[in-house]
Amino acid sequence: xxxxxxxxxxxxxxxxxxxxxxxxxxxxxxxxxxxxxxxxxxxxxxxxxxxxxxxxxxxxxxxxxxxxxxxxxxxxxxxxxxxxxxxxxxxxxxxxxxxxxxxxxxxxxxxxxxxxxxxxxxxxxxxxxxxxxxxxxxxxxxxxxxxxxxxxxxxxxxxxxxxxxxxxxxxxxxxxxxxxxxxxxxxxxxxxxxxxxxxxxxxxxxxxxxxxxxxxxxxxxxxxxxxxxxxxxxxxxxxxxxxxxxxxxxxxxxxxxxxxxxxxxxxxxxxxxxxxxxxxxxxxxxxxxxxxxxxxxxxxxxxxxxxxxxxxxxxxxxxxxxxxxxxxxxxxxxxxxxxxxxxxxxxxxxxxxxxxxxxxxxxxxxxxxxxx
Amino acid sequence: xxxxxxxxxxxxxxxxxxxxxxxxxxxxxxxxxxxxxxxxxxxxxxxxxxxxxxxxxxxxxxxxxxxxxxxxxxxxxxxxxxxxxxxxxxxxxxxxxxxxxxxxxxxxxxxxxxxxxxxxxxxxxxxxxxxxxxxxxxxxxxxxxxxxxxxxxxxxxxxxxxxxxxxxxxxxxxxxxxxxxxxxxxxxxxxxxxxxxxxxxxxxxxxxxxxxxxxxxxxxxxxxxxxxxxxxxxxxxxxxxxxxxxxxxxxxxxxxxxxxxxxxxxxxxxxxxxxxxxxxxxxxxxxxxxxxxxxxxxxxxxxxxxxxxxxxxxxxxxxxxxxxxxxxxxxxxxxxxxxxxxxxxxxxxxxxxxxxxxxxxxxxxxxxxxxxxxxxxxxxxxxxxxxxxxxxxxxxxxxxxxxxxxxxxxxxxxxxxxxxxxxxxxxxxxxxxxxxxxxxx
Numbered sequence: 001x002x003x004x005x006x007x008x009x010x011x012x013x014x015x016x017x018x019x020x021x022x023x024x025x026x027x028x029x030x031x032x033x034x035x036x037x038x039x040x041x042x043x044x045x046x047x048x049x050x051x052x053x054x055x056x057x058x059x060x061x062x063x064x065x066x067x068x069x070x071x072x073x074x075x076x077x078x079x080x081x082x083x084x085x086x087x088x089x090x091x092x093x094x095x096x097x098x099x100x101x102x103x104x105x106x107x108x109x110x111x112x113x114x115x116x117x118x119x120x121x122x123x124x125x126x127x128x129x130x131x132x133x134x135x136x137x138x139x140x141x142x143x144x145x146x147x148x149x150x151x152x153x154x155x156x157x158x159x160x161x162x163x164x165x166x167x168x169x170x171x172x173x174x175x176x177x178x179x180x181x182x183x184x185x186x187x188x189x190x191x192x193x194x195x196x197x198x199x200x201x202x203x204x205x206x207x208x209x210x211x212x213x214x215x216x217x218x219x220x221x222x223x224x225x226x227x228x229x230x231x232x233x234x235x236x237x238x239x240x241x242x243x244x245x246x247x248x249x250x251x252x253x254x255x256x257x258x259x260x261x262x263x264x265x266x267x268x269x270x271x272x273x274x275x276x277x278x279x280x281x282x283x284x285x286x287x288x289x290x291x292x293x294x295x296x297x298x299x300x301x302x303x304x305x306x307x308x309x310x311x312x313x314x315x316x317x318x319x320x321x322x323x324x325x326x327x328x329x330x331x332x333x334x335x336x337x338x339x340x341x342x343x344x345x346x347x348x349x350x351x352x353x354x355x356x357x358x359x360x361x362x363x364x365x366x367x368x369x370x371x372x
Numbered sequence: 373x374x375x376x377x378x379x380x381x382x383x384x385x386x387x388x389x390x391x392x393x394x395x396x397x398x399x400x401x402x403x404x405x406x407x408x409x410x411x412x413x414x415x416x417x418x419x420x421x422x423x424x425x426x427x428x429x430x431x432x433x434x435x436x437x438x439x440x441x442x443x444x445x446x447x448x449x450x451x452x453x454x455x456x457x458x459x460x461x462x463x464x465x466x467x468x469x470x471x472x473x474x475x476x477x478x479x480x481x482x483x484x485x486x487x488x489x490x491x492x493x494x495x496x497x498x499x500x501x502x503x504x505x506x507x508x509x510x511x512x513x514x515x516x517x518x519x520x521x522x523x524x525x526x527x528x529x530x531x532x533x534x535x536x537x538x539x540x541x542x543x544x545x546x547x548x549x550x551x552x553x554x555x556x557x558x559x560x561x562x563x564x565x566x567x568x569x570x571x572x573x574x575x576x577x578x579x580x581x582x583x584x585x586x587x588x589x590x591x592x593x594x595x596x597x598x599x600x601x602x603x604x605x606x607x608x609x610x611x612x613x614x615x616x617x618x619x620x621x622x623x624x625x626x627x628x629x630x631x632x633x634x635x636x637x638x639x640x641x642x643x644x645x646x647x648x649x650x651x652x653x654x655x656x657x658x659x660x661x662x663x664x665x666x667x668x669x670x671x672x673x674x675x676x677x678x679x680x681x682x683x684x685x686x687x688x689x690x691x692x693x694x695x696x697x698x699x700x701x702x703x704x705x706x707x708x709x710x711x712x713x714x715x716x717x718x719x720x721x722x723x724x725x726x727x728x729x730x731x732x733x734x735x736x737x738x739x740x741x742x743x744x745x746x747x748x749x750x751x752x753x754x755x756x757x758x759x760x761x762x763x764x765x766x767x768x769x770x771x772x773x774x775x776x777x778x779x780x781x782x783x784x785x786x787x788x789x790x791x792x793x794x795x796x797x798x799x800x801x802x803x804x805x806x807x808x809x810x811x812x813x
Contacts, residue, residue, distance in 0.1 A: 029502065043742040055587035069595060069684060071678045071745075079467055082671060086532045087525060098532065103540035107469035116410070126474060139421065146472075152543055157598035158591035161550065167543040195456040198673060211498070226548035233518055234553030242555055250727040251558030251578070251593055261727075268718040308658050321586060329702045 033210035034339035035180040035203065036346070039134070041216070042141075044331045045169050046132020049144060052166065052324060053125045060121055064108035072112060078156070079104050103279060107146075108154035110181035124150065134183020141178065145170045162325040168219055169331060176212025180204075182346065216335040221293035223332075226307075228289030234366035237286065243278045252320040260319075264270055288312055296336055311331045386430040393422030397454040397461075404461040411468075416458040420476075423451035427483075434487075435708055445484040452480030475541060508535045509544070516547040553578070557595040557714045561679070564707040564802035565687040567699065572707075572802055573688050599679055600710050600738070601672040605674050606662060623750060629664070637753025638779045642800035650806055653797045654768050655781040656760050664758040666710075666736050676738050680706045681745035707802055708738040710758075731788075735759045735798040759797040763788030768795065 056063055066072040084099040092098040111117055124147035148170055152163045178360045179185040181203045192202050236242035247253060247264065268272045288308050295301040310330055317326030334342075375436040376500040400407075400415030407415075430447040434440055459473035486494055512535075515527035522528075531539075539545050563575040578592035608616065624630055634655070641650040656664060668676060687703040712734040716727050736758055740748040749755075762784040768781035782795070 025499065026495065052456050052587065055585055058584045058588050062682065063591075064687075067682060069599075069682055070675065071681060074674050074678045077670070077674060084532070084536070087528050103471060103537045105471040107468065109468050110466050122595075126563050136425075139424060149543060154578050155390065157679075159598070160590055160594040162590075164543070164546040171542060171544075215502075216507075219503075219509065221546045222506065222509045222513070227550045227552060228517075230513075230547075230549040230552035236554040237552075242551070244718055245555040245557070246551065248718070248721060248727065249558055251560070251713060251714070255727045256580070264761060265721055268722040271718075274718050280699065290509075292474070322590065324587060324590075343499075 011199075018108075019221075029211060029214055031210055032205035032207050033213060034205050035177050035341065036182065036339040036343045036347065037090060037179045037335060037337055038176045038183035038209050038212055039180065041169065041331055041334055041338075041343050041345070042134065042137070042173050042344060043132050043182060044334070045132075045166075045173060045328070046128045046134075046144065049128035049166060049170065050125065050132060052162065053121075053128055053147065053151065056121065057125070058115065060115060063158060064106075064117060064121075065114065066112040068155065070155065072184060075109055078102060080111055100294055101364065104153040104156070106150040106154040106320060108150050116343070124146075134179045134185050136173075137177075137179020137183055137185050141170070141174045144245065145174055147220035160325065161322065162328055165325065165328040165332060169216065169328060172212045172216045172219070175215065176209040177206050178209075178212070180206065180209070213335050217296075220332045220335065221296070224289045226290045228286055228292075231289070237282060240275065240279050240282060243281045247319060249320070252322070254319075254321065285312065301338060306333055306336055324367065380488065381725045386426040386433075388424035388589050389422050389429065390447055390450055393419045393424075393426060393454050394450065395419070396422065397457040401457040401461040409463060412461060413769060416454075416461055419474075420454045420458055423454040427451045441487050445487040448480055448484040449488060452477055452484070455480060457795055471541060498508040508539050509614050511535050512539065513546050513549075519553055557712050558593065559600065560711040560713055560733075561596045561599070562709045562711050562798075563680070565683065565703050565711070566705045566707065566740075566804070567690045567701050568704050569699075569751045570688070570804070571690055571701075572804075573690060574802075575683055575688065596677070596710055599672065599675045601669050602666045603669050606665060608669065609803045622795055624755075631661075633751065633753040634665075634757055635775060635779050640753075640774075640779075640805045642797075643795075643803040643806045644800055647804070651795065653754065653759060653800060654764070654795075655779055656758065657773065657775065657781045658783040659758065664759070665756055667756040668738065676708055677741055677745035677747075680708050680739070680741035680779075681743070683708075683747075684741065684743050699762045703743075705740050705742050709735045709798060709802075710738055711735045711798075724746065729795060730761050730794065731763065733761055733798070735761065737801060754801060759801050760784040761794070761796050761798055763792040765789045766791045766793065768792075 013082060052150045062068055068075075070078070078101075080101040082101060083097045084101075085095040086098040088094055088096065107120060108117065114351075124142075127140050127143040127147050129142045131137060145167075148166055152159050152167060186203070190200055231237045231242070234242065236245060248255065250256070255264070267277060288305070290307065292305050310333065313326035313329045313333075316329075317323040379454075396415050397419030400412050400419060403415075404412050412695035427448055430444050434444050453475040459470055459477065462469040462473065477711035486497060489497060507530075511530045514524045515531045517523045524677045539698070563577075564572045565575060566572045577595060578589050580589055583592060607622060607627045607630055610628050613621060613626050638652050638655050641652055643649060644651055684703055684706045686791040687706070690698040692698055714732045714734060716725060716729070716732065718738045720729075721727075730807050734755065737752075737754045739755055740752065742748055747755075760782065763783060768791070770784070771780075773781045773783070775781040
């Protein structure tokens with residue numbers, strides 16, 4: 001049996017398999033958890049989404065304006081009129097139209113005045129920053145999700161993997177109490193209690209925090225499993241040439257920079273070296289992506305897999321320029337870090353920072369705000 | 373109790389917030405026809421914001437004891453009223469608002485029911501939601517067609533009839549087939565902006581130097597891949613057209629007519645920057661025709677037109693050879709090319725071939741568009757065809773290869789002849805063909 005599950009199991013041999021499964025399921029999904037990991041994800045995700053939204057400022061109207069890459073007329077067509085087809089219920093090949101339009105929604109489908117667009121954009125840039133800082137977290141979290149949705153659905157032909165991951169993480173962060181700790185909300189709560197002369201309230205373990213973390217973890221496993229197994233259909237992954245197509249891709253990789261070009265050329269002029277490096281890369285990618293969903297639940301493997309995943313995304317970020325995508329994937333994989341470990345790391349970090357100067361009232365208050 | 377935090381705490385009691393939210397939403401709903409739309413929207417959203425704050429605050433104080441739960445459920449239910457008011461007050465064409473408030477209504481309904489349920493039933497309900505949600509993920513993953521087959525029938529039906537509203541609304545429709553089954557070459561968009569004086573200038577997307585930040589470059593890199601979607605078959609043949617209704621007949625005619633026009637296009641002379649200054653664009657003999665002709669699907673055609681229109685209105689100013697802006701010269705049209713940039717093999721890299729080698733670019737002509745995004749010539753012989761960039765024999769076009777008498781042809785993918793020269797049909801097509809005396813008039 002899984003070591004983590006053994007701890008919650010009772011030694012009754014007579015318990016049926018079904019009741020074991022149900023108990024495991026219940027423990028997995030419905031055990032209160034410390035929201036520290038979720039709060040850490042909120043900070044990272046909020047700041048990253050803030051950056052992503054800020055970058056829309058360069059050419060804002062090209063993304064969401066009435067004459068954007070997808071202009072207003074086309075956007076309306078996609079949202080309301082595009083035909084939806086269904087496969088037949090019998091063995092014929094004839095598809096039938098069963099509806100029109102998509103369930104896409106965005107403020108920018110309707111706001112076309114540039115002044116209003118800019119105004120809304122400013123609010124949509126500010127929301128993730130406040131969310132990251134943890135101010136009025138429930139509200140700013142919702143606005144951040146709504147804002148992110150408004151960009152990705154309206155500027156639908158300029159989205160990439162980052163946007164997909166961003167929407168997943170934001171949705172789950174909105175489920176859990178991501179502002180319960182490591183946040184300005186918590187700081188205000190502590191301050192309020194101190195002013196009233198009441199004891200500092202504890203950060204309670206939360207069912208919703210556990211639920212949100214579990215949703216993120218399972219979704220991450222689905223992503224890895226799907227991307228790993230779908231690669232097994234590709235001949236280049238079997239032939240050992242897939243990474244050639246990735247690492248020599250001139251649009252993604254920094255082939256125009258001398259060091260990267262020279263490195264690739266050096267490898268290419270030594271065929272055995274090239275083949276060994278590429279084969280190792282392929283095996284690493286496939287084994288990690290396919291094994292991760294199964295082994296990450298075992299504490300013995302967890303750290304190795306988390307580090308392996310971080311390494312993979314570090315490489316994707318550096319070699320392919322997909323830095324924001326890689327950061328978002330790292331945020332997702334951080335959901336597997338146990339809250340007590342996360343709490344320890346953050347406490348150490350805070351201790352190191354606060355010891356740099358004489359502890360002041362503000363620093364002590366700050367420490368209280370993030371402590372339990 | 374003193375200080376602003378205490379005063380704030382007093383005013384932020386759930387029922388005060390909730391009633392304020394309901395009041396604002398009610399005013400917005402009542403005055404929807406009297407007030408300007410933005411004011412109505414402001415009232416509705418502010419009211420909704422207050423209601424959300426009320427729910428948040430109430431759930432934070434929730435003890436999950438029975439009488440408390442009924443109060444919490446009441447707060448959530450009443451907060452849902454703001455969504456109903458918002459839904460009803462929204463103008464008819466604010467589809468996004470209807471979708472949003474509709475979803476909030478269902479969420480509120482589910483939320484208040486969950487609160488009222490006893491612990492065990494609540495867990496069962498949430499478990500069912502988890503199963504529903506992740507079955508949706510599985511549906512997305514498995515409804516994508518694997519190579520040479522169609523995806524799971526059951527997944528496709530589940531997608532169409534069950535999951536499409538939920539997953540589209542949540543933007544969780546990705547199949548997560550990253551770099552699978554095989555990593556593909558990057559696609560680029562190159563636009564030839566043509567001016568009144570018959571000159572042209574290139575706009576190339578993406579372009580690292582023209583992107584102010586990395587994210588902009590990444591988004592421009594995504595643009596061609598999302599804009600272009602090919603039809604899944606060649607156009608109807610003459611025999612197939614005989615079976616379709618007149619309404620279904622494509623304006624460009626049958627496949628045989630399209631192919632014939634393409635061959636006739638190879639008899640026309642196009643301008644070059646080098647000697648000889650006029651040459652025809654050849655047929656290509658060593659590529660399957662289904663790879664040479666890539667007609668976009670209907671939605672893709674509309675999207676390409678939208679992109680071309682934007683390029684037209686943001687076109688660079690025409691400049692002469694010295695770089696000075698030409699006065700009184702305006703853009704006339706935009707030719708759109710989708711360029712598949714094939715990746716070097718390690719062997720080519722070892723030989724020192726540049727990753728930007730011209731022959732590694734495979735351009736496809738997607739049409740010439742005017743200021744309104746309309747196709748200038750729907751019968752253009754090269755529309756949706758591959759334009760070779762290849763080294764051709766020195767004697768071209770009289771090098772002895774043709775697809776039919778008088779129609780020059782080349783082998784674009786074979787080993788290039790040693791004494792040949794580079795024929796850049798993309799540049800030739802962008803420059804345009806030699807106009808007849810009648811056309812010049």
